[in-house]
Amino acid sequence: MSKSETTRRIGRYGVSLISLGAALLAMGAAGAASAQQATTEAAVVGEVVVTGARASGRTVENAVAPIDVINGQAVELANKANVLEQLQANLPSFFVPNVATPNIGSMVRSGQLRGQNSGHTLVLVNGKRRHSTAFLGAGGESATAPVDLSTISSASIRRVEVLRDGASAIYGSDAIAGVINIITDDSPEGGRASYRYGEFADGGGETSVFQFSQGFRIGEAGHLRLSGQYDDQKIVIRNSPVNPALLYYFPINPITGKEILPAGNLESNPSLPAGAIPNPKEATRDNNAWINSGKAPFTLSSYSIDFGLPLNDKVETYAFLTYAERESSAPQNFRTPNRNANVRAIYPNGYTPVEAIDETDYSGLFGIRGNDLFGWDWDLSSVYGENSIDVNVHNSINVTYGAASPTSFYIGNHNYSAWTSNFDLRRSFLIASIPTDVSFGVEHRREQYQLGAGDAAGYTHGGAKVLDGPNAGQTLSNSFAVSQALPAYRPDEEQNVKRDSTSIYVGVSVTPVEAWSVDLAVRGEDFSDFGSKATWRVSSRYDFSPRFGVRGTVNTGFHAPALAALSYRSVGNANTSTNYTLAVSSPEAIALGAKPLQPETSTNYSFGVVAKPFWGVNLAVDAFQIEVENRITALGQVNAAGARWLDNPANGTPAPGQSVSQRLTNGRINPGDGISYLLNSSDIRTRGVEITADKTFLLGDHNILNLPAGSRLNLSYAGNFLKRELTKIYDAPPVLTAYNPNITLLSAGDAVNLTNTLPRERHILSGSVNVGRFKGFVRQSYWGELPRSGVVPAGSANAGSEIFYDIGKIWTTDLSLSYDIRENATLTVAGNNIFGTKPEKTPAPLQAFTQLWSYGNNGAIGAEGAFWSIKLDVRW
Numbered sequence: 001m002s003k004s005e006t007t008r009r010i011g012r013y014g015v016s017l018i019s020l021g022a023a024l025l026a027m028g029a030a031g032a033a034s035a036q037q038a039t040t041e042a043a044v045v046g047e048v049v050v051t052g053a054r055a056s057g058r059t060v061e062n063a064v065a066p067i068d069v070i071n072g073q074a075v076e077l078a079n080k081a082n083v084l085e086q087l088q089a090n091l092p093s094f095f096v097p098n099v100a101t102p103n104i105g106s107m108v109r110s111g112q113l114r115g116q117n118s119g120h121t122l123v124l125v126n127g128k129r130r131h132s133t134a135f136l137g138a139g140g141e142s143a144t145a146p147v148d149l150s151t152i153s154s155a156s157i158r159r160v161e162v163l164r165d166g167a168s169a170i171y172g173s174d175a176i177a178g179v180i181n182i183i184t185d186d187s188p189e190g191g192r193a194s195y196r197y198g199e200f201a202d203g204g205g206e207t208s209v210f211q212f213s214q215g216f217r218i219g220e221a222g223h224l225r226l227s228g229q230y231d232d233q234k235i236v237i238r239n240s241p242v243n244p245a246l247l248y249y250f251p252i253n254p255i256t257g258k259e260i261l262p263a264g265n266l267e268s269n270p271s272l273p274a275g276a277i278p279n280p281k282e283a284t285r286d287n288n289a290w291i292n293s294g295k296a297p298f299t300l301s302s303y304s305i306d307f308g309l310p311l312n313d314k315v316e317t318y319a320f321l322t323y324a325e326r327e328s329s330a331p332q333n334f335r336t337p338n339r340n341a342n343v344r345a346i347y348p349n350g351y352t353p354v355e356a357i358d359e360t361d362y363s364g365l366f367g368i369r370g371n372d373l374f375g376w377d378w379d380l381s382s383v384y385g386e387n388s389i390d391v392n393v394h395n396s397i398n399v400t401y402g403a404a405s406p407t408s409f410y411i412g413n414h415n416y417s418a419w420t421s422n423f424d425l426r427r428s429f430l431i432a433s434i435p436t437d438v439s440f441g442v443e444h445r446r447e448q449y450q451l452g453a454g455d456a457a458g459y460t461h462g463g464a465k466v467l468d469g470p471n472a473g474q475t476l477s478n479s480f481a482v483s484q485a486l487p488a489y490r491p492d493e494e495q496n497v498k499r500d501s502t503s504i505y506v507g508v509s510v511t512p513v514e515a516w517s518v519d520l521a522v523r524g525e526d527f528s529d530f531g532s533k534a535t536w537r538v539s540s541r542y543d544f545s546p547r548f549g550v551r552g553t554v555n556t557g558f559h560a561p562a563l564a565a566l567s568y569r570s571v572g573n574a575n576t577s578t579n580y581t582l583a584v585s586s587p588e589a590i591a592l593g594a595k596p597l598q599p600e601t602s603t604n605y606s607f608g609v610v611a612k613p614f615w616g617v618n619l620a621v622d623a624f625q626i627e628v629e630n631r632i633t634a635l636g637q638v639n640a641a642g643a644r645w646l647d648n649p650a651n652g653t654p655a656p657g658q659s660v661s662q663r664l665t666n667g668r669i670n671p672g673d674g675i676s677y678l679l680n681s682s683d684i685r686t687r688g689v690e691i692t693a694d695k696t697f698l699l700g701d702h703n704i705l706n707l708p709a710g711s712r713l714n715l716s717y718a719g720n721f722l723k724r725e726l727t728k729i730y731d732a733p734p735v736l737t738a739y740n741p742n743i744t745l746l747s748a749g750d751a752v753n754l755t756n757t758l759p760r761e762r763h764i765l766s767g768s769v770n771v772g773r774f775k776g777f778v779r780q781s782y783w784g785e786l787p788r789s790g791v792v793p794a795g796s797a798n799a800g801s802e803i804f805y806d807i808g809k810i811w812t813t814d815l816s817l818s819y820d821i822r823e824n825a826t827l828t829v830a831g832n833n834i835f836g837t838k839p840e841k842t843p844a845p846l847q848a849f850t851q852l853w854s855y856g857n858n859g860a861i862g863a864e865g866a867f868w869s870i871k872l873d874v875r876w
Contacts, residue, residue, distance in 0.1 A: 068164065097112070099139060118139055120175075126184055128367075150326075162181075172503055188215050209231050236864050247262045247282065254276070289350065307319040328359075357389050389414040392409065393486045443504075501560070530598065537553065556603050720763075787804060805840065812861065
């Protein structure tokens with residue numbers, strides 16, 4: 001180990017121990033904390049919250065379920081690119097995994113609350129349901145289309161309320177793990193603007209962020225708040241140099257002097273054959289041609305308008321509008337010039353295809369509410385949201401068009417829209433002297449998903465053969481008849497599907513005695529595609545004293561299949577074959593055993609303890625269990641396209657002269673191609689414990705320190721322990737087991753991924769200090785065990801053996817130092833992962849032939865290293 005590395009590790013562990021020691025000392029070794037302030041000076045525990053119950057007057061302090069409140073300052077203090085990553089920095093129960101494959105899923109990302117699928121967290125903005133992304137597979141989860149939080153400007157946020165508990169009976173579909181409710185800034189006066197520049201210490205990722213927000217008073221009590229944000233992040237590259245044994249060009253026969261085919265697989269691991277010599281061009285090749293490990297570049301513009309205007313002393317109108325545009329790209333694997341997947345007349349030295357998106361997202365909420373409709377508080381609102389993503393691939397080729405091939409292709413368009421209307425009523429009563437809140441309401445939602453076709457040259461065979469080289473004149477199979485990296489969507493893959501749902505709910509909150517509160521909720525929801533679903537929720541809290549209470553919840557929930565999942569189909573090309581994902585409702589998929597997708601359903605149990613044990617420490621410990629049935633996943637690729645079609649799967653009787661390909665697709669699917677579809681595959685159970693605590697010291701009250709009045713120190717801890725396990729894998733359809741009796745709906749690898757995607761524990765220790773014009777903040781984050789495994793590829797020593805390794809057990813340190821250079825201007829220097837921690841490298845036997853080394857990139861952090869920034873914030 002080098003001296004610099006030793007020093008860096010000592011420094012990292014030293015800061016870790018100091019932070020931990022200070023927290024434990026200040027808390028009297030309580031070792032736990034109140035999530036209610038998350039990991040920063042997040043919120044005053046007495047602040048009224050609006051998430052998790054429809055009763056009035058609830059605060060973080062007396063909530064019947066765990067709620068985190070993160071204010072706008074804490075969001076900004078995270079020094080992250082978007083709201084998604086800002087939440088992860090503050091909440092140990094919220095995890096945003098790195099995406100292993102650089103594709104659209106790495107550009108449209110998602111987060112997981114309490115270990116659940118990202119589609120199992122409902123997102124609200126100002127209490128109203130937010131529309132989802134149009135892209136199925138966001139964040140690398142194949143059957144999920146969650147809300148894209150990164151399109152919401154953090155400049156518009158006043159606070160974020162995160163309910164860590166199931167709430168489908170209150171809010172409807174998706175609220176299995178909990179609810180994220182973004183409350184926007186509605187200040188009628190004042191404004192601010194800021195500029196932040198940063199980059200990674202190891203190079204790349206130059207980032208510029210500009211934010212503004214301005215309020216305007218309308219009349220005596222109305223407001224108009226305009227906010228906006230512009231982000232520009234450059235690419236970060238962390239690939240290894242290319243393996244010297246990999247050949248870019250055709251080797252030379254030393255006797256004839258002619259080019260010959262390399263040894264190995266031409267498309268994946270071409271190497272020097274015995275007796276041949278390297279092509280002289282190898283001496284000048286680019287040994288850093290792979291640039292697909294790191295961070296994808298993007299630009300994002302996001303804007304919002306918050307409006308409110310009282311019509312009289314009992315009625316007000318309100319509105320909230322957002323608009324965002326994003327462009328991003330993801331380089332793919334480099335194609336060496338000797339591959340059949342190249343036209344050397346166009347790319348004589350090879351090429352790197354680049355997937356790209358051009359995204360537009362907007363939403364409009366309009367409503368009117370009042371406080372005396374025959375004694376009831378009422379709220380009538382309607383919100384429309386739409387997300388549209390144009391997909392392209394540049395620097396690509398369709399080799400079957402030869403030298404006439406385009407190099408840029410329009411792949412197609414994803415579009416999703418949702419129109420949601422609500423009418424809610426609430427009233428407080430005294431029933432037999434018992435304070436009671438009654439609420440009920442109705443909701444209607446119309447969703448639409450569309451998938452548009454792309455360029456014909458991106459999915460058709462141009463008729464050309466290999467133009468030159470040792471394979472000149474060779475016929476190119478259908479697997480090459482696509483735009484490289486990402487085939488364009490075909491006209492027969494176009495979709496235009498709609499769904500309507502109507503729901504009604506009733507909620508009752510009672511306080512039988514001053515120390516005891518009970519919440520009851522029931523909701524029925526009817527969907528036009530799969531029918532009805534009913535959910536219920538019972539929550540209660542009892543405070544034995546002002547310093548100690550218990551709380552618990554039992555509830556049921558569900559997640560309606562994403563509209564895109566009901567009709568999703570795609571085609572993807574590998575090195576030597578094509579993989580087809582069939583629409584679950586298509587005749588082809590039904591012939592292979594597919595059934596209509598059913599909602600994922602859940603049963604949640606939670607129990608918690610809240611306390612103020614001593615010295616002003618706020619403590620909360622919550623244990624939970626979430627059981628999810630009918631989990632939707634993708635069937636592992638079935639290479640049955642060349643097998644005989646079975647007219648009678650029970651006894652294996654084939655149809656004379658017909659292959660699966662001929663029966664299903666008139667021969668379009670070739671032998672060796674893969675077939676898959678989405679299905680309800682399994683049941684999974686998640687158990688966890690969340691511990692949170694915080695303590696604030698008012699330093700200005702101690703004259704011995706001689707510090708300015710208002711000086712304070714805040715220390716906090718938040719931890720999450722998690723265990724996931726598959727409780728059932730459903731039986732495969734008979735038609736599939738007839739091809740392969742050992743087939744399962746979840747492969748061994750898929751099962752491992754479902755249970756080990758998230759760290760088994762996470763801890764956040766943080767401290768902030770405010771002294772006069774100076775503010776300081778430090779956060780220590782620990783990511784627990786993240787087991788991974790891989791099978792040694794054929795041709796290597798110990799081929800077929802399985803290797804287990806771990807890319808977790810990582811500490812990272814974040815630091816922020818701010819100084820008020822004027823009363824209304826602050827300069828901040830901040831660093832994330834300041835000691836440059838990286839995950840463990842992938843074991844050498846599992847490395848791709850193209851690489852010398854690589855870092856595990858599907859865990860908690862990537863290999864980007866330390867990020868530093870400087871920010872100027874001006875207020876008026």
